[in-house]
Amino acid sequence: MNVNEIRRQFPILDQEVNGHPLVYLDSAATSQKPLSVIQTLDEYYRGYNSNVHRGVHTLGTRATDRYEGAREKVQRFINASSTEEVIFMRGTTTAINTVAQGYGRENVREGDEIVITHMEHHSNIIPWQQLAKATGAALKYVPLQEDGTLSLEDVRETITPNTKIVAMTMVSNVLGTMNPIKEITEIAHENGAIMVVDGAQAAPHTKVDVQALNCDFFAFSGHKMGGPTGIGVLYGKKNLLNIMEPIEFGGEMIDFVGLYESTWKELPWKFEGGTPIIAGAIALGAAIDFLEEVGLDAIEEHEHQLAAYALDKMAPIEGMTIYGPKDPQKRAGLVTFNMEGVHPHDLATVLDSEGIAIRAGHHCAQPLMKWLNVSSTARASFYLYNTEEDIDKFVAGLLKTKEYFSDVF
Amino acid sequence: MSFNNLDTLYRQVIMDHYKNPRNKGAIEDGNVTIDMNNPTCGDRIHLTLDVKDGVVQQAKFDGDGCSISMASASMMTQVVKGQNVDTALKMSAIFSDMMLGKEYDDSIDLGDIEALQGVAKFPARIKCATLAWKAMEKGIDQQ
Numbered sequence: 048m049n050v051n052e053i054r055r056q057f058p059i060l061d062q063e064v065n066g067h068p069l070v071y072l073d074s075a076a077t078s079q080k081p082l083s084v085i086q087t088l089d090e091y092y093r094g095y096n097s098n099v100h101r102g103v104h105t106l107g108t109r110a111t112d113r114y115e116g117a118r119e120k121v122q123r124f125i126n127a128s129s130t131e132e133v134i135f136m137r138g139t140t141t142a143i144n145t146v147a148q149g150y151g152r153e154n155v156r157e158g159d160e161i162v163i164t165h166m167e168h169h170s171n172i173i174p175w176q177q178l179a180k181a182t183g184a185a186l187k188y189v190p191l192q193e194d195g196t197l198s199l200e201d202v203r204e205t206i207t208p209n210t211k212i213v214a215m216t217m218v219s220n221v222l223g224t225m226n227p228i229k230e231i232t233e234i235a236h237e238n239g240a241i242m243v244v245d246g247a248q249a250a251p252h253t254k255v256d257v258q259a260l261n262c263d264f265f266a267f268s269g270h271k272m273g274g275p276t277g278i279g280v281l282y283g284k285k286n287l288l289n290i291m292e293p294i295e296f297g298g299e300m301i302d303f304v305g306l307y308e309s310t311w312k313e314l315p316w317k318f319e320g321g322t323p324i325i326a327g328a329i330a331l332g333a334a335i336d337f338l339e340e341v342g343l344d345a346i347e348e349h350e351h352q353l354a355a356y357a358l359d360k361m362a363p364i365e366g367m368t369i370y371g372p373k374d375p376q377k378r379a380g381l382v383t384f385n386m387e388g389v390h391p392h393d394l395a396t397v398l399d400s401e402g403i404a405i406r407a408g409h410h411c412a413q414p415l416m417k418w419l420n421v422s423s424t425a426r427a428s429f430y431l432y433n434t435e436e437d438i439d440k441f442v443a444g445l446l447k448t449k450e451y452f453s454d455v456f
Numbered sequence: 457m458s459f460n461n462l463d464t465l466y467r468q469v470i471m472d473h474y475k476n477p478r479n480k481g482a483i484e485d486g487n488v489t490i491d492m493n494n495p496t497c498g499d500r501i502h503l504t505l506d507v508k509d510g511v512v513q514q515a516k517f518d519g520d521g522c523s524i525s526m527a528s529a530s531m532m533t534q535v536v537k538g539q540n541v542d543t544a545l546k547m548s549a550i551f552s553d554m555m556l557g558k559e560y561d562d563s564i565d566l567g568d569i570e571a572l573q574g575v576a577k578f579p580a581r582i583k584c585a586t587l588a589w590k591a592m593e594k595g596i597d598q599q
Binding site for chain 1: 461462465466496497498499500520521522523524525578580581584
């Protein structure tokens with residue numbers, strides 16, 4: 048993998064921020080976009096912007112072909128068994144909410160259980176809290192091990208025959224933990240529950256095979272994998288999508304509309320009410336092409352190396368606390384930490400003055416912050432365009448910040 | 457060690473309030489209690505006031521957050537203590553103008569708070585500085 052060649056494909060990286068070359072270490076929040084994605088958006092709006100699935104004119108046909116072509120790319124990318132199982136949505140949040148409402152309301156009753164974990168992003172907590180409240184079901188959390196991993200024993204103990212839905216992240220956006228989704232799906236299925244996977248931090252970084260995982264739903268966002276904001280995917284098994292009601296009604300998703308009754312289009316369109324996210328979906332297809340050309344295995348390996356390098360350089364810093372698994376092979380390409388004596392927001396501001404972008408805050412995971420017993424943390428996250436040099440600058444920034452804050456007191 | 461542009465943000469007096477916060481804790485018999493947080497970053501403040509006869513007799517805070525938010529809370533409690541309610545609210549309006557980089561009324565002495573002027577140049581941090589003031593305003597409103 049030639050990182051310098053890859054970096055040339057990301058025009059945004061070639062700029063100075065606050066007088067320093069930009070070091071972008073916030074890809075877990077949103078990734079930067081390769082030229083091919085930016086050009087795809089541009090070509091669509093300049094060349095064939097048109098609504099899809101209606102009308103007979105040439106631009107409409109071109110737009111429809113490209114939109115449905117993007118669906119085929121997604122199908123191959125996650126190895127879904129058909130394009131009927133690939134639904135374009137705004138992002139992971141919308142996808143999980145669609146399952147919670149469209150599947151959950153019909154299939155979860157009082158006395159049932161919904162099982163999640165302490166490491167979920169708010170988008171994989173609140174839809175289930177709301178479903179539990181609306182149905183009278185119990186919301187249960189699988190506890191975490193000391194190192195921020197899940198033990199299958201705890202998973203087995205938490206999931207019971209009363210469990211109807213198990214919802215878990217494949218990769219934690221804070222701890223970097225990679226969860227054994229395949230094994231957990233088996234446990235869910237043995238108990239008669241469905242498995243919903245939050246793949247927002249997984250799809251950009253590792254090969255996903257939904258058939259091998261055997262999960263029932265898988266949600267991810269385009270903007271974390273080089274695609275534009277506002278486009279994401281809900282994968283669902285066909286038999287489940289078929290029994291699910293849409294949650295958005297209107298144009299595009301209908302078959303026949305009468306005065307008092309209407310019927311829905313077949314899959315996947317029955318879940319795509321309104322004019323779809325045409326440019327976003329086509330550009331997501333371009334992002335997938337880009338990632339596949341580099342190779343997901345190569346990307347994953349590169350990120351492991353960067354994480355290992357960062358952990359090595361950060362661990363010796365006095366007063367440094369690093370959260371999540373210590374073994375870099377057991378974690379994704381991000382490092383969440385706190386440095387004694389410097390609040391994460393202050394740290395992020397000081398690093399920003401050096402052109403280094405990191406995330407500070409609760410990372411949309413307040414229950415996890417509570418488990419870690421902190422109010423906020425700092426996070427550096429890596430993607431295919433990051434280098435060891437980026438990490439050297441980041442670590443030098445950490446040391447300077449530490450010195451700065453000890454000087455001013 | 458210096459980051460020149462940062463010195464306008466992290467002034468010595470701010471760091472002093474951060475490390476040695478004034479009026480930290482809670483008033484046992486206060487009549488106003490406000491909890492407020494900044495949902496985007498997790499900063500939170502627990503403010504107690506004792507308001508009697510239209511005057512803020514006592515103000516204390518507890519909380520968790522960055523240097524700017526905690527220093528601002530410390531300074532705010534210091535400056536509003538002993539002020540009548542209208543003056544306290546006026547101070548809050550002046551502070552808000554200061555944070556937005558607007559011209560502000562300098563007829564009222566805000567003491568150490570002037571040191572926070574530099575925050576206006578760091579838009580991402582303005583909410584840190586205003587948290588305690590918003591809490592104080594809400595508390596007086598509740599009264």
